[in-house]
Each structure stands twice: as structure tokens, then as C-alpha cells.
Amino acid sequence: MDSMGATARTPMPTAIELSYNHEHSYVQEHSYTEETLPILHHVATVPEAVASSGKYTNILVYGITNAVILVPLMISFAQIIFRDPVFQPYLSELVKLAMVSGAVHQMCFSLSSTMPFAVGQVQDAGLIFLSAMASSIVHSLHKSDDQFVMQEVLSTTLFTLCGSTAFLGVALVITGKLRWASFVQYLPMPVVGGYLSFIGLYCFQAGLSMMSSLEINNFMDWPKLASWKSVALCLPGAIGGVFLFVAMQRVKHFAALPSAMMFILAVFYTVMWLIGASFDDARAHGWIAPLPTDGQMNFLDMYKHFKPAHFHSEFLLDQVPTWIAMYFVVAFSSSLDVAAIEMALHKPLDHNAELQTVGWSNLVSGFTGGFTGSYIFSSTIFSMKSGVNSRLTGAVIFVVEIALVLSPVSIIAYVPKLFFGSLQTLFAVDLIMEWIVHARKSMFLGEYCILWFTFLVMNVWNLEAGIVLGIAGAGVNFILSYVHTTVVRPVARQSLVKRDFRERTLLMQHRKAIVVLELDGFIFFGSSVHIMQQVREHVVWESPCPSHDPINAQDVVTLRTRFLVMDFERVRGVDVTAVRSCFNATKQMLSEHNITFAFANLPRNVQGMLDLHNVLDGCHVFSNLESALEWCEDDLLRMSGATPLHDQMHLYLQKGATVDLLSIFLPPPSDMHDDVLTDALAKLYIESALHPAGTVIYKSGSEVDGVYLVGKGTVEVYDDDGGMEHNDSRRARIVRVSNGAWLGDVDMVLNRRHSFTAETKTPTFIFCLKQSSLKAMRRDHPQLAARFDKAILQSMALWIFESHVAIRV
Template identity: 30%
Template sequence: MCLPVLYGYTSIVYREEVYAPSLPSLSKLMILSSAIHQLIMTLFSTMPFSIGQVQDAGLLFLSSMSTTIAQETSDSPHEAVPTAVVLLPVFTTMTGVALIIMGRLRLAGAVAYIPNSVVGGYLAFIGYFCLQAGVALCVSRPMSTIASWSAVADGEGFRLALPGVAAGAAMLWVSRKRAELLPHIMMAVPLAFFAAVYLWYGEDAIDKARGDKWIGAKSSSSADTGLDSVISQFDFSNVRWDIFPDLIPCWIGMVFVISFSSSLDVAAISMDMGQPLNTDKELEVIGYSNVVSGLTGGYTGSYIFSQTIFQYRTMVHSRWVGFVIAALELCVFAAKVDVLSYSPLFFFGATLIFIGLDLLLEWLIESRTKLMDEEYCILILTFLAIQAVGIDAGIIVGVVMALVEFVITNRVYSEGKKYVRRVERRSRKVRPMEAWKELQKGCYKGQVVTFELRGELFFGNCERVRKILESAVSPPFGEGRSGGLATKHVVLDFHTTTTCDSSASSSLKQFVVMANKNGVKVLGAGFTSRVRYVLSKGGVLGEEGIRPNLGGKIAWFVSVSKALEHCEDGHLGGNREATHLLPPTKSWENLKRQGGGETWGNIVKRLLGLPDAEGGQRGLDMVLNKYHEVVELEAGNSIFRQFEVGPEGFEGYSDGGASSSSESFYVILQGQVLSFSTGHELQGTYLDKGAVVGYVDFLLDRPRSFNAVVVEKARVAKITREDMHKMKEADGAVFNMVERCVLLASILELANTSEC
């Protein structure tokens, strides 16, 4: 699979007509370079199964450099090839040094600040470039502009291009449907071609096919592709060193793009493995391979993600695979046979067309469903800008557009504001005291970790957020899980997240996949409509109500309390009813059958961990029934309002006869209630059965400090100040129990309160 692609890459880098006579020797240099990359990465990478070759990310920059050299030497064409084969390796060596420095200084994460939409535009352009180069290789004509597509308009051009396009499309289809069959297809195409050639032409089939331009022109002698011919290209007396400064801006862009693409490759490999890789260390290895490649006359390269993952999944984790690949490439390099003069040109073109179609489909078509409208527009504009003004300027234009879009769409990010922090949260589910103690000893000693994500999550901070999330998981990804309490669930609270972009979505996806591969489930709640939309398009967020699993998506819960409740239930031994560690009473079973929810007495006993004897339960209920009123409310009814603030603007929530007086507090017996400050509905808190609402305002005898609105049909116990006075005078022991109960409930509420 490597060799056909390398011949195609040679035609991309040296696409100007002045290089055509030297393409056989230049192809040998490309093969030697890949062998060097493979050898260095096999020796020094932390991944023994890694595949390293000349990579497509730097091809456009190398091609741009060679085009500049061809233009500058147009008056003296004999200087073009010597200048190109010297200066391009020099810049490859400089790129390697830059990557080593970035790795040593731990700057690999800095390159992640390019927005996904800009990267997508660049990758789409690579796809277009590969498609154009593949067609050019098929028709044996230079194609460097949009106007040059006319080369396929005539009969001969169409005839030569059609098999390459068809073969490339077939490879694309197979790679997406049955990827394991792709090598077989790539072998079948040339075999089928030669069978057809011998059947069609008969005697002297190869020469006749070459005459019809199906096969590359034959070299004048074997020396044209021997080692002497390759070495002769390095004619230092004809090198135009004065062109060197003109290529520096292009080199700067190449360093940034190669470092970025290499970091992405390492991150993608890490995700698939389910183990963290040291990106800075791997960037150093890539740097060393580029230095050696440049010093031996080669070109930029990196890990090949698809082939590395293929080796990992086949469980062939031996370094011998890399050594064999490097040895075979060195044999092809040393051979005097010109492969191009005996192989179908459309086959090499088809490999480039396959790569080009794959990139174009992924970034121009499929990304439409994964990006916000404005991000997709930036992707398209970046793609067009690179076409119009070149790679470097086009990427800069894309980054500027992304920054402008972010400033316009979102408020300016506050400097120093925390965008992620670990918080202590508990569910609001009513449980026996024994259950709470069990949860404190196990569940909340590292098994369940909760994070609050705040403000804007975007390309400027998403990598930092991901690293913070990963660092808090115990033990760290990839380490053994013997001893201590290993993290089982990570709960993400998005209720103060105002927006996020596709870059943040990709970073969260990487964290979720990594967590799942290590047996850690990720749950989330509090999504705004925009955040939910972006995460859903990015394939990060599962559907609401689906149980947490290890499928690479965040399980979506209506509230953080519900998410934590799920984690707690799992720790306590499965999804049992609210009684959990204590057997249910008959009165509780009757209430469930009647759909009546909890009783106040039952909630008091559970919070205080009192014995659940049936007679005692009924007695407590009979006493408490004298001191509260049960109120039934429909969804949208207000229990009470924030002082001097009406519910205008909060659509769908009716009056419900509520007031801002604090002469009573409420206990939720059934249903769900949303508490929020006016104007901050999205940052509200969902309260479930057993929660006490409004007690702090009641205790301090102050006006209501927040709103309480019924989300789903509810039954609440209303306890007035007068009820509490009567209870204290007539049933002092019960009063003390109730006071302890509501104070404990208030403490639990404070434990779940976010800092503003």
C-alpha cells in the first residue's frame, strides 16, 4: 500500500514540467525518505507497531516550494532539479529541528489552538490537490490550476482518466464498507489491468500499452534509475541558494501544519488504543526522523494513522514489522528497475484520487452534519481562500475569520475565569442514613468524579479542559487499577456552559472515548440547546434516557442530581427503589400502587436513618398529617416567586397562585421542581422527591430569593410557620425530628450549590 502512494506523492511535489525527466530518480528519493522515517520511528517510538512514512500534510508546502523554484529558474532549467533536491531536504531538516524543540519545550498542545473549521478547510484543499494530482498522473499532463481540468475534456484525456477515477472511487467505497479488503483491491487493480492488456494487445502488450499512454514512458537506460542517477541529481554547483529566503514563509507554515497534523495523528492513535501517549515525546521522535530524512535528501513525514491503527488492531505489536517495511523500501530504492515504466499510470493516480475523494467527502460533505452553520461557512471560506491566495495566507485568513466569528457569536471570554473545576456533588434522592454512609466511604472517595464546565468552551481552551478532565481520573488512563478506588463515573455539569464549538466537541469526544476504553462511564446534564446541538452533531452526546455505556458518548440526564443518582444506585447494588438498604413498608407499597409518591413521615425517617417499623411509620404519619397541607400542582405552576420579580418571559409557566412570602416551606412528595433566580433559568436546579424547598428563606424570615416552578406534575407538603409553632408546643419530640430533617436537607442542598 505504501509504494503506490509514494509514487503519487512524487508527482504532487514535482508537478512542474521541468521535473518530468527526473521523476524516476525523484521517486527513488521519496521511497528512501519513507524508509528512513519508518526505521527511525520503529527504533525510537513508544509504539512498537508504528508505521511512519512521508505524509500528505507537508506535500502542499513542498509542492509550493518546488513550484517557486521552477519559476525562479525558468531561464536556466538545468538549475531547477539540483536546487529542489537540495533545498527541500534542507527545509525538511529544519522542520525536524523545530519539532524536536517543540517537543522538548512541551509545546505540542499549543498547535491545537487552530480551529477545527480552519483545519477542515486545509484538509479539504489537500483532498482537492490529491484528486487533481491523481488525474494529472492518469493523463500524463501537468494540472496545477482550475483551468487545467480541460485536460480531461478531450477524448484521450477522458479515456485515460476514467479508469483511475473509477478505481479510486472503488477503493473509497471498499475502505468505508470493508476496510480489511482494501489491500486486496489495490492488488487486484494492477493484476486485472495486465490481464486485460495481454488479452487486448497480445504480442508486445507492454510496449503497445505504453504507446497508448496506459504505462509510463520507459527510461533510456537502467542508469536513469540507478543509485548513480539519484546521486547525480545533487549537483551543488547548480543550486540557487538565493531562492532560500523566498521559501522561509512557506516553511514556517509547513512547521505549524506538520506539528498540528502529527499531534492529531498521535491523539487519534491514543484514542483508538485507549491509552494516553506522550504527544511531546512522539513529536520529538517525528522531529528526529525528519532530521535524518532531510540529511539523506528526503522529505517530511510522520506517523500514518490508518496503517498504525491497522497494525495495532491485528495485535502484531512487534518492531519487526517496521524493520521489514523499511528493508523492502530500501530494496526498491536500490533496484535499477523504473517501476513507473512497467506499471499502469492510472493505478498510481487512483491511489491519489482515493485519498482526495476521501478527504473531500469527509470535510466538504460529512462535516456539514457535525459543524455549526457558521463553522461550516468558515471551513468553506478557508478552502476557497487557500485556492485564491495560497496555503499560508489562506490559513491565516481562516484563523482570523474564526476569531471574528467567535467574538461576534459569543461574549468576550473573561480573563482568569475558570472554565472547568472539580466540584463536590451529591444526588438529592432521599436515602437511609446507612446508604449515605456507604456512599461516602466508597462512591464519593474517587469512584464518582464531578466537574462543572463554565463559560465558553472553544478552540482556545478545549485542550486545557480535556487535560484537566483526564488528570482527575484515578488511576490515570493506561495505569493498573490495583489498589485504591478507581474512578468508575465522570459526571459533567454543563448548566453554566454558555456555548461550545466543534473543537471543544472533538476534545470532549477524545476524553469520552479514552475514558470508555478504560472502563469509565461519562454522564452529563444541564445542556443548553446550543451546547446540546453542537455535541450531538459532533457525535459526543447520546440520546436522552439512554443508560450510560462504553459506546463513546456522554449519557444525557435531565439534571446532575439524576446523573449522580444513577451512579449511587449502581454503587449500592443496582437500580432499586428509594428504600435501597431498608425493606419497604406496606404503607409505602400502597402509596406506590396508588401513584401517591412519598409521605412526609417516610422522608423524615429516611433522612434521619430511623428504624422503618410499619407501626412507627404510621404513627409518625398520623402526627405529621396535623401539621402540613398536601398541595397538588400541575407542570408549569409556581410554588413561589422571587421577591418583587414576576415570571414574565418564562414561557409556559403559569401563576399557580404563588407569592413571594416566606411564611412556609415545602417538601416534594412526588414530581420534580425547578428552582432558579429570575433571568438565570438555564442555570436552575432540578429538585426531586424528598427535597426541601424554601427552608432557608423561611428560617431567616426573608422574602423569597429564588423561584420554584413545577416541571412535572407534583405533590408537595406545605408547612407554615404556624404549623411549626403548633408542632413545637404539642409534639416537641416530632418537632425536633422535623427540624433535624430539614436542616440535614438544607445542608445537602448547600453541598450541591455552585459558586457563581
């Protein structure tokens, strides 16, 4: 997660793109617009030596450009890590130690990364933790009863920081080896955003502290700046940081940041020259850091504070929580950096392998007395877009940094504080704009509140508490969000049973007596209230007076609930709290109102949990929703007085009065009596037979010979896709046709082949009206044919109406 100012948005300097082939090598792909297509007769052959010379010139130019940007950043990072005032006299050595660490990181990335243009340095993701460790050790030593000299403070701090860096490297290597890179990415983004916002404010306060030579740790210290001298020292650096940010936003060129940085230095030195001020004058007034006490610096001066005899290990345990937080944040940010580079490359990268590269780099950095680091996304992308496909670019950065370290001159003793303050202000403005301002557009309100909560806790309390409480807040936000994603949908549908017209009319009138709720997701303690609320909302407890119109859509929403069916097909699991607080309570509530409770599609683990807590006692459990609806409709018809009709059917068949049985399924005859179905007409036009179970009435794809009416029994219509055997239990049932329902009517009306296969499930008495017989009836007995036509059309119209009401409800 690179946050080094607006450098992450460097535009492509040339029309060259790097692609990543399967052999992990990078090749240049040139792209041309219409205006820049090469004209072949103007192309001159470039000698190989000249091309090679141009290549190395580009490597040198872009390597130095990166170094010009990175070196001041390393110096600023060192000032942030060692921001406590006790370190100020030793800042020259500590700054060069940070530069050595940056050079070591760059060497490791150049040698081991799969990307030859990779840039790795000390990074901001971990430096705040190191700064917190350094300040914590100083404060702990000051509070101790023993008296400690400054050499002991330095040794304890440096050994702790480099040791933490080395152990972080080991942890990252192990994480990559175990292929756990995806695991560390579970750190919530709002928490990371709050942390990065805190980094921004922390950098700004560190810049104020450095420029004013005052200790500015939090908002409570800001009144210390209420003097003309402090304002004069800090204001130019703050303005310079805003200038750098605006320049990077407005000027889309890779040289914008280096040029703006050079401009700030040029302005400062020009003002010094105009007023006749010397470097000693500038140091005396606080504009430049003082010279080292020894005058000239030796390379080994950086390591003179690493004295094991002065190291106090008793303060290490206090840093363990900070180190754990640092591990997760650095691992997370490194994974995001790799993901960002991967997107820019348009090719996949091995996140675990790249995380191991970061780990080895931190391990070597720790052993050399350095600090945490990772990929610098902006510089890596800059090198990639520059078309510099060589590890020599990293070598140039390494050489420049080592040359400055070997120099006997202290850089900060000649470069103004406002310059480094400008860079730290740039970090602050960039991070705060990105995560406090622009993040609102890319996050939900709850996530944005978690970001602010994390940010405020880190400022009011401490870094570790902010991360822990931020993760806890993200967990609470997830629970609240998941409560609403654990969907409870009311399902308005009927069973796949096709009944006679009167039964279907009766079910339409009492449709709302059956309430179906489809549950979705993992049902846990947070979902209980939501599910109970939905039950209360959709279950009708009292029975208002219904209308007498049997086919009235208003009746669908007024009748009292008799059955509640919960469909668990989309449920992935349930916890014990939900079982006791939700389903037991629902069962008790329904029992008090004499409402039948049914479950469908219960997963085995859920059914076991419900059964363990006696929820299923007295309830009905079905293997699928279709069976549950079929049972509820049958019971509802029984309660609604449909049983005498079934008894009448059975009586007609016992007496052999099949014509009378057929007549009760047709619309009543008119007063003219010319449409009455007599025994003679029935023999003339109607065929009837009792079919044993398993008889195929028609097969899918066969010609339509007529229309069928089920007198008594059950016929299953199923999809015969693939020619499955008719007794195959795996076939998908389309509809079950029961007493008094028409069969094959749609295919006959549409004049097409049969779409499905029909087979008797039980011994079934079936009437058959052939197409030829229907034509003859329409010719010779049109009034009787009209009764049959009306019955068929009523059946299909009611089917359409049922579907329409189900969609509306």
C-alpha cells in the same frame, strides 16, 4: 492526521487487543465471545518453537501487507510533490528518493517510538507544502532574468525541500522539548478541514495531470482535458479510485485495499494481454511512464542532482511563509495522529515525546535528502489490531522499501499511470467526503463556512493565504460566537431581607422597578452591542398606569425602572473598548431617564478599569449582589411612602405602647371586637423584650419554643454549620429579618427543630409567642388566635408567591 484513504477504518483481524501498562510495555489481551470460549479438554500444548515460528510468520505477513499498501502511496506522493511538468523526465529518480525517505522515517519510528508497532512514512499533511515550494522555485527561476539549466532547477528544489524537512524536524523537537504540543493544537479545526479538502482536490488534479501528461493546476486548466485521448487516459483512473473507496467502505477487512489494488493491476495487464499490446505500446500511448533515459538505474542516481554548485539560495526567503504554515499543520496533524492512536490504545501517550519522535525522524529524513513525514495512523492501528507487538514489523517495511530502491528497475516504467491515478483519486474522494460532506454533521454552521472559505481561498489564491485568512475567519467566527456566550441574564430575585407584610406587598407591586442583569464571561468590544441591546430590552423607560390590585402578577412587568444593578460575579475581565462604548454609554442613557446605576461583585481589575474611565462616578458600588438589592429595596420603599410606618414604630416604642406596635403587624380586627388585642391579653400571652446586638435568639438544632416577631431592629439568620462562633464574619447569612417580620414561623409550623441560628444585629425589640401560649389562646380566645395564625400564614404565603413570581419572570 492520517488521510490515506479508507485504510484508517481497517477492522480488527483477530480477537487480540494491545494494552499499554505503566511500564510502557504492550501486552496481548485475548477476548472471546460466548461461542468462541476455549474448551480446555480440546486444548493441545503448542511447542514453543512452533509458537515462535507463528509469531515471525505474522510479523512477515503483516509487514509485507503494510508495505504493499505504503509503497504505491510513496510513489503517488512523489508524483504529487513533483507534479510540475519540468520534473517528469526525472520522476524515476525522484520517486525512489521518496521511497528512501519513507524507509528512513520507518527506521526512525521503529527505533525510537514508544509504540513497537508504529508505522511512519512520508505523509500527506506536509507534501502539499513541499509541492508548493517546488512549483514556486520553478516559477521563480523561469521569471528570473538569468537563464538556468535544469540541473540548477533540480538542485535548488531538492536542497530547499530536504532543508525545509530538516528544519521542520528541529522545530518539532524543540516544540516537544518545551512541551508546547498543546500550543500547536490551537490551529482551528475548520481551517485544517479546509486544508485537507484542498489536499483532496490537489491530489485529484495531480492524478489528472499525471495520467494525461498535461499541466492541471486549477479549475481553469480543466478544459485542457476536453479531448478523447485525455478522457480515455484519465477516466479509468478516476473510476478505479472510486472503486477503491467503495470497496473499503463495503468490505470491512484488512485485505480489502491490497486486494482491490491488485485487482486494478490485474485488469490492466489482462487487457494488455488480450489486445496484444506490449509495454512499449503502452508507453507510446501514455498509459505507462517512459523508461529512464539511462535505461538501468543505479542507487546513487537519486543523489546525482544534489550539487551545491548549482544551488541558488536567493529563492529561499520566498519559501519562509510556506515553511511556517507547514510547521503548524504538520505539528497539528501529528498531534491528532497521536491522539487517535491514544484513543485506540485506551491508554495515555506523551504527546510531547511523540512529537519529538516525529521531529527526529524528519531531521534524519532531511539529512538523507528526504521529505516530511509522520505517524501513519491507519497502518499503525492496523498493526496494533493485528496483535503484532514487535518492532520487526517496521523492519520488514523498511527492508521491502530499500529493496525496491536498490532495484535497477524503475517501478513507474512498468506500473500503469491509472494505478497511481486511482490511489490519488482515492485520497481525493476520501478527504472530500470526510471534510466537505460528512463534516457538516459534526460542525456548527459558522465553522463549516470557515472550512469552505479556507478551501476556496486556497484554490483561488494560494495555500498560505488560505491558512492565514482561514485563521482570521475562525477568529471572527469566535468573536461572533463569544458575543452570544457573553451572557446577559435578567435576574428576577429579591434581597435576603424578610420585611413586614405591608412592605413586602409594596415591593411586590414595584418589583420591576429594580432590574438586575447578571453578566457572564469576558466583556470585550464585541459584547458591547449585545449588552446595550439587553439593557434597552429589560429597562422600562416610561411608567404606564399600574393596576390597583397590590398582589397582581401583571403589575410586576409594567412599572418604570428605577434601579439597574449589574452583577459582575461571573465576569472574568473587560477591555477598554467595552468600558467606553458600553458602560459609559449605559451610564449616560440611565442618567437621562433618572435611573440609578449600581454595580455588584466587581473584580478588582474590572473596578480599576471602570474607575479609570470615570464610569463609577455617580454610581453605587456594592461588594455583593445581596447588599445592592437590599439598598435598592430600602430606597424604593422610601420613595414609595413606607417611611411613615417606620416613624410610627419608633413613636410607639418611645411611648411604651408595645401592644399598639404589635397590633399594626397583625391583620385588622373584625367588627365583632372579640379579636382585639388588649394590654391584658398581651400580658397573658405575649412576651416582649429589647435585646442588645449580638444576642442569640435561638440556635440551630434547638427545640422550637415558639414564634417571634421583630418589633423594631434587625435579626440575622445564618447557617451555624460546623459550630462557628456567632461573631464569625465568614458565616453565610440566610436571611435578614427586619421590622414587622416573623421569625421561626416555618420551623414551628413544620414542628421541627430550628434549622438555623438567629442573632440580633442591632438592638432589637422582639415579641415572643410561646407554643403553649398559642395553644391557650386558641382555646380561650380563638378569634384573637386566628389573627395571629392568619398573620403567620400570610407571611409564608407571600414568601411562596414571591418565589413563584421570580421563577416566572
